[in-house]
Amino acid sequence: MTDSKTTNSNTLTESKNMKPTQLTTRQKVELSLSRRRAAETRFRMYGMASVFFGMLCLVVLFTDIASKGTAAFKQTSLKTEIFLDSSYLGLTKDSKVDEVRFANFEGLIKRQFAKNFKPSGRKETRELFKLISPGASWQIQEALLANPEVLDTTISIELLMDDDVDQWFKHDRDLSTDETNDRLSTKQLSWLNNWVEEGRLDTHFNTLFFTNGDSREPELAGIHGAIKGTLLTLMVTLLLSFPIGVAAAIYLEEFAPRNRMTEIVEININNLAAVPSIIFGLLGMAIFINVFGVSRSTPLLGGLVLTLMTLPTIIISARAAIKSVPPSIREAAYGLGASKNQVVFHHVLPLAMPGMLTGTILGMAQALGETAPLLMIGMVAFVVDVPGFINDPSTVLPVQIFLWSDSPERAFMERTSGAILVLLSFLVLMNTTAVILRRRLERRW
Amino acid sequence: MSTSMQHIENHITTGIPLSQNPKLAARNVDVFYGDKQAIFDVSLDIGANEVIALIGPSGCGKSTFLRTLNRMNDTIDICKIKGEILLDDENIYGADVDTVPLRARVGMVFQKPNPFPKSIYDNVAYGPRIHGLAQSRVELDETVEKSLQRAGLWNEVKDRLHAPGTGLSGGQQQRLCIARTIAVDPEVILMDEPCSALDPIATAKIEELIDELREKYTIAIVTHSMQQAARVSQRTAYFHLGQLIEVNPTKQVFTTPQHELTEAYITGRFG
Numbered sequence: 170m171t172d173s174k175t176t177n178s179n180t181l182t183e184s185k186n187m188k189p190t191q192l193t194t195r196q197k198v199e200l201s202l203s204r205r206r207a208a209e210t211r212f213r214m215y216g217m218a219s220v221f222f223g224m225l226c227l228v229v230l231f232t233d234i235a236s237k238g239t240a241a242f243k244q245t246s247l248k249t250e251i252f253l254d255s256s257y258l259g260l261t262k263d264s265k266v267d268e269v270r271f272a273n274f275e276g277l278i279k280r281q282f283a284k285n286f287k288p289s290g291r292k293e294t295r296e297l298f299k300l301i302s303p304g305a306s307w308q309i310q311e312a313l314l315a316n317p318e319v320l321d322t323t324i325s326i327e328l329l330m331d332d333d334v335d336q337w338f339k340h341d342r343d344l345s346t347d348e349t350n351d352r353l354s355t356k357q358l359s360w361l362n363n364w365v366e367e368g369r370l371d372t373h374f375n376t377l378f379f380t381n382g383d384s385r386e387p388e389l390a391g392i393h394g395a396i397k398g399t400l401l402t403l404m405v406t407l408l409l410s411f412p413i414g415v416a417a418a419i420y421l422e423e424f425a426p427r428n429r430m431t432e433i434v435e436i437n438i439n440n441l442a443a444v445p446s447i448i449f450g451l452l453g454m455a456i457f458i459n460v461f462g463v464s465r466s467t468p469l470l471g472g473l474v475l476t477l478m479t480l481p482t483i484i485i486s487a488r489a490a491i492k493s494v495p496p497s498i499r500e501a502a503y504g505l506g507a508s509k510n511q512v513v514f515h516h517v518l519p520l521a522m523p524g525m526l527t528g529t530i531l532g533m534a535q536a537l538g539e540t541a542p543l544l545m546i547g548m549v550a551f552v553v554d555v556p557g558f559i560n561d562p563s564t565v566l567p568v569q570i571f572l573w574s575d576s577p578e579r580a581f582m583e584r585t586s587g588a589i590l591v592l593l594s595f596l597v598l599m600n601t602t603a604v605i606l607r608r609r610l611e612r613r614w
Numbered sequence: 615m616s617t618s619m620q621h622i623e624n625h626i627t628t629g630i631p632l633s634q635n636p637k638l639a640a641r642n643v644d645v646f647y648g649d650k651q652a653i654f655d656v657s658l659d660i661g662a663n664e665v666i667a668l669i670g671p672s673g674c675g676k677s678t679f680l681r682t683l684n685r686m687n688d689t690i691d692i693c694k695i696k697g698e699i700l701l702d703d704e705n706i707y708g709a710d711v712d713t714v715p716l717r718a719r720v721g722m723v724f725q726k727p728n729p730f731p732k733s734i735y736d737n738v739a740y741g742p743r744i745h746g747l748a749q750s751r752v753e754l755d756e757t758v759e760k761s762l763q764r765a766g767l768w769n770e771v772k773d774r775l776h777a778p779g780t781g782l783s784g785g786q787q788q789r790l791c792i793a794r795t796i797a798v799d800p801e802v803i804l805m806d807e808p809c810s811a812l813d814p815i816a817t818a819k820i821e822e823l824i825d826e827l828r829e830k831y832t833i834a835i836v837t838h839s840m841q842q843a844a845r846v847s848q849r850t851a852y853f854h855l856g857q858l859i860e861v862n863p864t865k866q867v868f869t870t871p872q873h874e875l876t877e878a879y880i881t882g883r884f885g
Binding site: 427495497498499500501502503504505506507508511515516520 | 684686689691713714715716717718721722723724726728729730731740741744745791794795798
C-alpha cells in the first residue's frame, strides 16, 4: 500500500512540473482527482456544519423551554389543619350541594389562619391572607362535598398557595434575605420560612394545570380548556379538509378536462398555499361570521377557518401522491375494462393513500400550531369554561400560549413554557403517528 | 439509405392486408398526437384465431396501432383517431360505443409486467369481479384456477395464491398478467412486446403459451424480436414511419419479402 502511495505522489509531483499539454490522460485524471476530492470534503464539511447548527438551535430551544416549563408542572401548597365549623358555615350534614357552594369557606380559612399565625394589625392580616390562593376555599368545599361526614371535625388539607408564594418557594427561597423580594414583605417571608422549617410547604404535581380552564390567578390557570378546544377545532378541520381536499385532488388529477379553467383553478390553489394565514382569519370573519352567522370564538368557526388554510396543503400533497401512482397500474386496470371510477377507487386511491395521509397530518400539524387566523375570529377571548362541543366558546393551545405570554405575572411565564411543552408533545405525537401510519400502509406490499 | 427515412407518397400496402375471416378490421386509420401524425392510412385485417405479428423499427407506430385496437389511446388526451376499426363488423369508434365492454372483449398484455399490488388471487379475480362474471365464490375460484392453468402458472403458485403478485419473478408476473387478461374471457388479446423484459426461458414459456392460446383467441403481438415473430405468428405486418408497408404470411415475409423496406429491415440494414 505504502509503495503505491509513494509512486502516486511521485507521478503527481512530476506531472505538476510538466506543461499541461505534455500530460498523459491518466496524469490529467490524477491531477483532477485531488481537486475533486477536496471539493467533496469541503462540501461534506459545509453539510455537517449546517446540520450541527440546526441541531444546536433545536437543543437550545428545547432546553430553554424545558427548563422554564417543567416548573409549571409543580405547584406549591401548604399543609394545614382546618376545623370545619358547621355553625360558622351555616351548614348541616344534610345540606344540599347548592347550600355548600354558597357557604363562606374563605372566611373560615381566614379565621383559622388568623388564629394560627396571629398577625398584628390590619396590614399584616391582609398580607397573611394574600399568601393563600383563592382556590383554597374551593378545595375545602370539594373536600366537604366529597365527604359530608367531616363537618365539625378538623381536617388536614394541602391548601393551594398564591402564585407569588409558589414562585418564591420554587425559585427564590435559597436567596439571602438581604435581597429584597418586591412581591413578598419581610413579615410574609418570615411566615414562609417558618412553614418551610416546619415542613408544611411542599410542591406537588400540578393536576390543576391539566384539569382547569384559563384563570386570572396563575395557580388556578390550566390548559384543559385549550386542549379540548384544540381537539374540537382539529376534529372539525380534519372532517372537512380531508374529504374535500382528497375529492378536489382526485377530480383535478383524474377527471378535470385540461383547459384554461382547470389551469386557473390549479394556479389559484398553489397560490392559496402561500397566502399568509391571517388573511384566512379575515376571510373567516367576513364570510363565516358576517354572512353565515357562525358564532364567534367557537371550535366550529376555528375549524372552518383552518380548513380553508389547510386545504391547499392537502390538495397539493394529495395530487402529488396521485401523480406518483405508476401509470402501468392504471393501464393494467383500463386494459381489463375497468371504468374510470373503478381505476381511481380500486387502484389509484389505495396506492396514493399513504402520501395523502402524510400530507393531511402535516396540514393538521400546521393547523395545530396556528394562531394568527384564530385571533381574528375571537378565539383569543378569555374563556374560563372548558368547551363541551364545537359551538361553545373556547380557545386553542397556541392562542392560550399567546395570551399567557402577554401576562405580567412570573407564574404565567412559567405556564407559557409549560403549555409550549404540551403543544410540542402533541406535534411530536402527530408526526410520529404520520410516520407509523405511512409505514403500515406502505408495508402491505 | 435515404429512402428509409422518408415517407412513401401514396403508398399502398404490399401483400395481403385483408383476411377471409376477419375478427378485427382496421380501415384507413390515421392517428395523431396533437399536430404530429403517428399512423398514416393503415388498413389491416386480423383474422379469427390467428396470431399476427406487428414488426418494425422503434417509433414506427406499431404500438400506437395496437393501442388503437382497444381504444387504450383514449386515455391520452391529445391523441386523435380517424378511420374505422371494426370488431365483428361493428365500428369500435362509433358514437355510442362504451370502452368498458370493448376492453373486456379486447384484452391487453403490456410490455412491462404490471401486476396490481394485490395478491395473486385478487389479480386474476379483479376482471371477473368488476364485470360481474362469477355468481359465487366457488365460481370465482374456478375462474381463477382455470385462468392460471391456461397461463401455465397454476402449478407454480397454487400454494400461495394469497401472496402478493408483485413478489413473483418477471416471467411469472407476465404470465400472471396474461392469466388476468384471459380471466375476463376476451375474444382478442393484444400483446405489446410481452417478452422484452424477460429472460430467454421465460420468453420461451410465453411463446409456447401464445401458441396454445391461439386455439381460443385472436392475438396481435408487437415484437422487436424477428425470431419471436417467426416462431409465434402466422402473418406478419411490417410498419415503417407510421405506414403499413407489407403484410404477408410470416414465412414469406422472412424468406422472400416483397417490399424493399421490409427486406432492408429483416436483413438488419436498419432499425
